[in-house]
Structure formats: structure tokens, C-alpha cells
Amino acid sequence: MIDKIAESVASALADVRDGSTVLIGGFGTAGIPAELIDGLIAQGARDLTVVNNNAGNGDTGLAALLATGRVRKIICSFPRQVDSHVFDGLYRSGKIELEIVPQGNLAERMRAAGAGIGAFFCPTAYGTELAKGKETREINGKQYVLEYPIQGDVALVKAERGDRWGNLTYRMSARNFGPVMAMAARRTIASVHEVVELGTLDPEAIVTPGIFVSKIVKIDRVATQAAGFKKAA
Template sequence: MIDKLAASVEEALQGTPDGATVLIGGFGTAGIPDALIDGLIAQGARELTVVNNNAGNGEAGLAALLKAGRVRKIICSFPRQADSFVFDGLYRAGKIELELVPQGNLAERIRAAGAGIGAFFCPTGYGTELAAGRETRVIDGRHCVLEYPIHGDLALIKAECGDRWGNLTYRKAARNFGPVMAMAAKKTVATVHEVAELGTLDPEAIVTPGIFVSRVVKIDRTATQAGGFKKKEVA
């Protein structure tokens, strides 16, 4: 019997190795899997490469992971915002490496990993420092830059509802990078606020099929509070 429900965040993240590439869903603060990030901090993996649209906000969530000194490199589109002071301090001190990727390229590089695409050419970034040292080609009269997929060892996803097979639905803007990241990682862990009985989710509403999900953890909507999380047992 397939049952991907984990009793706790700790159980779901067990075995995450040092040096892992971790794809973390979210766009700004929308859809950030805070409970899983807090769980990763507690789990202890170090020297991580983190892939996210941003580089953290305030001191919670992704910023807390950076502040804990667990991240060696971050791949993102928008590393600096008004409240990205944790990343800013680490970067200026030379304590974290940054790979800056245009947002559309970031999404497509992750999607390419899940789709099994070896590489692709894209016009975005041509003629800028982002294309320095990269292979370029003229395709249909447009200058393009060679881009490679971004594969993950682990993806952390915040979903709305799921079942024991790992099928997932999302809530509004919380969907963002979650679906493509789930496809691009060797192991995908998702939090949900509701666990549906098998067969009750409308197949047309399922965004991430269970084949791309390894573990599902049910958490309270108020699970992330004051820099920590409350684990909720799954019946």
C-alpha cells in the first residue's frame, strides 16, 4: 500500500546530507514552506546550495536558514529587497556565494530538469554580465545563451491539500515554483493543511501528481510561529 504521509517534519527530512542542493518553493513570502525550512535547520545539514526566487525576508524562513550558517550558495533572481539584510550581510562578508538568474530562466532551468532536457538556448541575458563566458548562438536571428537545468537533491514545497499517494493541490499564489521544483528533485517533501481521502481529490484540480512527491506532512495553518514550528501528528 502506497502511503507517503509522514508523522512529522523531522521524519520527512531525515537523511538530508551535507552539500545537498535544496529547491525551496515560494515567491517572496507567498508559498514559503516555513515549517520545512525550520525542520531543515533542526535536522542540521550544512554546506547547502539553495534555489529560490528570493534570498529570504526578515529573519524567518529562508533568511533563518542563511543566518544559521547552513547555506554555501544561493541561486535566485531577486537577492536584495528592503528586508533581505541577512543575505546582504553574509554576501558582503564573503560568506555566501550567489548565482544570479533571471526569473524566467530560473523557472525554465528547473522545469528542464524535471522534463529531462539536457540544455536549452534562451535570449534573456545576452550581452550582459550574466552571459559572460557562456556559449552563445544565433537562432532565427536572435542571440541566445546556453542554459543548463537545475537539478535538486531535495525540494521543499508548501501545498494546500494532498492525499496519501502524494497528489497535491495549491492555494492561489502559493503555487508559484512548487510544481516545477517537485519534478526536478530526487526527493520532494510537501506540507499540506488538509489530507484528503484517496480518490476524493478532483483529478482536474491536482497540480502535482504523487509520482513527483516523496513525503507529505500535515501541519496546522498556524504551524510557523516566532521562528519555530509545531509538528502535527498524522492519524
């Protein structure tokens, strides 16, 4: 019987290895799998490459992971915000590497990994520092830059509902990078607020099919909200 429900966050993350590339969902604070990030901190994996839309906010979530000093490199679109002081301090002191990727390219590079595409040409960043050292080509009179897929060893995503096969649905903007990251990783771990019986999810509404998901962990919504209020205070 297929049952991808993990007993705990710790058990779901137990196999994350040092040196892994970890894709972490979220757009700013929307859709951040905070409990999974906290679990990764507790798990202790080191020398990580993290892929996210930005480089952490405040002192919690992704910023807290960066603060442990166990992230070697971050690949993101927006490394600087008013509250990205953790990343800023690490970068200025030479303690973390940074690869900036335009947001559309970031999503497409992960989608390409999931779709088995070897590389693709994209016009974004042509003629800028971000294209330095990359192959370029003129196609139909327009200049393009060759981009390669980003594949993760593990993806951490936040979903709304899931079943024991790992089928997932998301809540509004919390969806963001979750689906493409789930496709692009060798293993995907998803937090959900509700575990439902097989057949409950409308097949037409399933965004991430269970074939892309390794484990799901149920996270109590009330506890999550309480923790958020406590951190905000």
C-alpha cells in the same frame, strides 16, 4: 500500500545530506514552506546550495536558514529587498556564494531538469554580465544563450491539500515555483494543511502528481497563522 504521509517534519527531512542542493518554493513570503525550513534548520545539514526566487526576508524562514551559516551558495533571481539584511551581511563578508538567474530562466531551468532536457537556448541575458562565459548562438537572426538545467537533491514545497499517494493541490499564489521544483528534485517533501482520502481530489485539479512527491507532512493552519502573527509582532 503506498502511503507517503510522514509522521513529522523531522522524520520527513531526516535523510537530507550535507552538500545537498535544496529547492525551496516561495515567491517572497507567498508559498514559503516555513515549517519545513525550520525543520531543515533543526536537522542540521550543512554546505547546502539553496535555490529560491529570492534570498530571504527579515529574520525568519529562508533568512533564518541563511543565518545558520550552513548555506554555501544561493541561486536566485532577487537577492536584494529592503529586508534582506541577513543575506546582505553574509554576501558582503564573503560567507556565501551567489548565482543570479533571471526569473523566467530560473523556472525553465528547473522545468528542464524535470523534463529530462539536457540544455536549452534562451534570449534572456544575452549581452549582459549574466551571459559571461556561456555559449551563445544566433538562431533565425536572434541571439541566444545556452542554459543548463537545475536539478535538486531535495525540494521543499508548500501545498494546500494532499493524499497518501502524494498528489497535491495548491492555494492561489502559494503555487508559484512548487510544481517545477517538485519535478526537478530527486526527492520532494511537501507540507499540506489538509490530508484527504484517495479519490477526493479531482484528477483534473491535481497540479503535482504523486509520482513527483516523496513525503507529505500535515501542518496545522491555525498554528501556522499564530506563528506568523507572533513573528510579525
